[in-house]
Amino acid sequence: MQKIQFLTGISAEKQQKLQKNCFRGETQNTISGYAPLNDFQPEMAAIINQRVDQGESSMGGAKPTLLHKIAGHVARINDVILLSKDEGVWTASDDRSVRLYLKRDNDQFWPSIHHFMPVAPTCLFYSEETYKLLVGLINGNVYEFNVADDFNSMTESRKWTCHAGPISGLGFALSSELIFSCSRDKSIVWHCSENSNKVGSYLLENSCTAMVIDLPFVFVGDHGGHVTVLRIIDNQPNLVSKLSAHTNSITSLTWDGNKKVLYSGSSDHLIIMWDIGGGKGEAYELNGHNGKVTTLCAAPAAKRLFSADEHGKLMCWDMDVRRVETPEWKTSDCCQKCNQPFFWNLQAMWQRKVVGLRQHHCRTCGSAVCGSCCDNWTTYPPMGYETKVRICNDCAGRMKENPGNFDLTPLAIPHEIRTGITAMHLQETLGLLVTSGQNRVVMIWDVRSVCSAPSGSGSH
Ligand SMILES: [Zn+2]
């Protein structure tokens, strides 16, 4: 069994620091319980592989290829699932429909099942082994359907009134015969799939927004930006830890069962990779979206992560490279480079007869610095910065003097879909990804080239 050593919660000191920084105009995602890099360590960066071509990513010029578009939905699509054996897509929409689209001989997708629920379905879970479909509804009910072998019909087999609010996550652990559901009503409930009985539950402080299961572990994201890690023993929940670093609601979770790595996406634009299996409490930021991250899919075999946001950017991350943790932001009342006081340091401003300056933080060393000491913008993919961030003059100098120590090769491939993504699902064995957009169009992508492209490091 994997050992999880994350510390629980966020210390009062760190919380104060966060609030202070917030008041001073910047907020940092503080990864609690983690050993921060106290200073920028070039020797650490030096081990990162060198690649000459800085335009292409570590995965070369590979791109997702659009294979099919499925139009015809009249309302928002809340969830999509790709079948692994037959070419088919489940959708759940605000028009109350649950549909199964199958690819016909003419290469077009047509609805094979079109079923209306009493109220809007919010999420789906499909078990290909058992042909069972779970549908979570906005009113807190969960329905189970048996899907016919020919995919032409689905029959309601059970219904649970589990929750008092919209269902935000569903899961089915076949081996332990448990069906999990979580809801905006803050609760997580599990039922026995054999006798339908409720066998356990857990209540969070915030609305549950996402869930992934790899028993005995259950990971639940919430509206407050936390991820609660539960261990289920004899149907009883045990709180293992609370991962607190996001500064806004968790929107999506995905689990890489090979590496025992959890990814959380958030409305704070950030993705955090939590190295649960590593046992050292390490976490890494993936910073490439300029809007709310809406959905994530891990590709464990290919060592990739797919993420999408509200503006329609789809990113494929190379997770087969060595990454560096981001430093914790330092606090100071004066610029740590030129010693000029910040604007709240009234005493120093008065004594030295100077005007206080705005505080910034160098993203690579964490120093608290003024604008003119921090006037350099760069990407730094090993720390997850795929878009340009502010770094201090010292760090920029080190990068200029020893460009060989700072590999700026992109470690992710951005792709513009031009419509906000509401849901996404990957069938890694097929190399197919499905997305649903705010334009109510379902798109199926061939991602084989992205998944099979040579990875950045490959050497470990
Ligand atoms: Zn300064």
Ligand SMILES: [Zn+2]
């Ligand atoms: Zn710096």
